[in-house]
Amino acid sequence: GQQLNQSPQSMFIQEGEDVSMNCTSSSIFNTWLWYKQEPGEGPVLLIALYKAGELTSNGRLTAQFGITRKDSFLNISASIPSDVGIYFCAGRADSSYKLIFGSGTRLLVRP
Amino acid sequence: DTGVSQNPRHKITKRGQNVTFRCDPISEHNRLYWYRQTLGQGPEFLTYFQNEAQLEKSRLLSDRFSAERPKGSFSTLEIQRTEQGDSAMYLCASSPHRDGGMNTEAFFGQGTRLTVV
Numbered sequence: 001g002q003q004l005n006q007s008p009q010s011m012f013i014q015e016g017e018d019v020s021m022n023c024t025s026s027s028i029f030n031t032w033l034w035y036k037q038e039p040g041e042g043p044v045l046l047i048a049l050y051k052a053g054e055l056t057s058n059g060r061l062t063a064q065f066g067i068t069r070k071d072s073f074l075n076i077s078a079s080i081p082s083d084v085g086i087y088f089c090a091g092r093a094d095s096s097y098k099l100i101f102g103s104g105t106r107l108l109v110r111p
Numbered sequence: 112d113t114g115v116s117q118n119p120r121h122k123i124t125k126r127g128q129n130v131t132f133r134c135d136p137i138s139e140h141n142r143l144y145w146y147r148q149t150l151g152q153g154p155e156f157l158t159y160f161q162n163e164a165q166l167e168k169s170r171l172l173s174d175r176f177s178a179e180r181p182k183g184s185f186s187t188l189e190i191q192r193t194e195q196g197d198s199a200m201y202l203c204a205s206s207p208h209r210d211g212g213m214n215t216e217a218f219f220g221q222g223t224r225l226t227v228v
Contacts, residue, residue, distance in 0.1 A: 004153075006153075033216065033217070035219075040221075040224070041221055041222070042115075042117075042202050042204075042219035042220050042221045042222045043154065043202070043219045044219070045216055045217070045218060045219075048216045088153050088154075090153075090154075090217075096167060097142060097144075097159055097161075097166075097167070097206075098144070098156040098159060098167060098169075099144075099146075099154075099156065099217060100156070101153030101154050101155070102153055103151075103152060103153050104151075104152075104153055
């Protein structure tokens with residue numbers, strides 16, 4: 001079945017640093033979504049990508065839909081303590097409306 | 112607030128009991144999804160509705176699980192004869208219909224955390 005590999009598993013960084021995380025898929029996706037989840041809450045949508053090569057920003061967050069349609073990355077610039085949480089990538093293939101999720105990147109920010 | 116609403120937020124039940132969760136999607140979103148999330152993992156797809164029609168079900172959805180969306184608005188997820196392995200966060204999401212294709216975002220509720228003891 002379809003699988004998403006998300007890396008790194010966790011990051012512990014200093015406030016102000018930039019962060020980069022990525023996802024790779026074993027198959028082609030037509031949509032990539034990036035979510036942030038905090039303890040006890042549901043995932044919150046950060047960025048949606050719909051075209052290969054698309055680069056989209058949301059404040060300090062930037063995400064790209066890979067040219068091969070099998071990967072995506074998320075960058076966070078100038079991290080702040082409230083960026084702490086688990087970041088998930090999710091992809092959707094042509095044949096279905098369901099989302100396949102990565103296993104998450106846990107981000108900790110040291111003030 | 113017009114986001115996805117899930118009730119209850121928490122449920123503790125004894126093994127063997129039946130439980131039912133409710134999801135109210137964002138108004139006018141015609142697609143509704145159920146996912147399950149266990150500790151340390153990403154959400155896993157369970158099932159999806161377009162209006163009142165259940166169009167896709169995961170193999171994770173055993174015969175003890177049933178989901179309905181009778182009027183194409185709110186949805187319920189029932190688990191019969193609960194087992195300890197059913198303990199998880201159950202997430203509901205909804206997405207709008209967009210002419211021309213499948214490119215739509217999915218917005219999640221806060222989830223229902225189920226603990227089976």
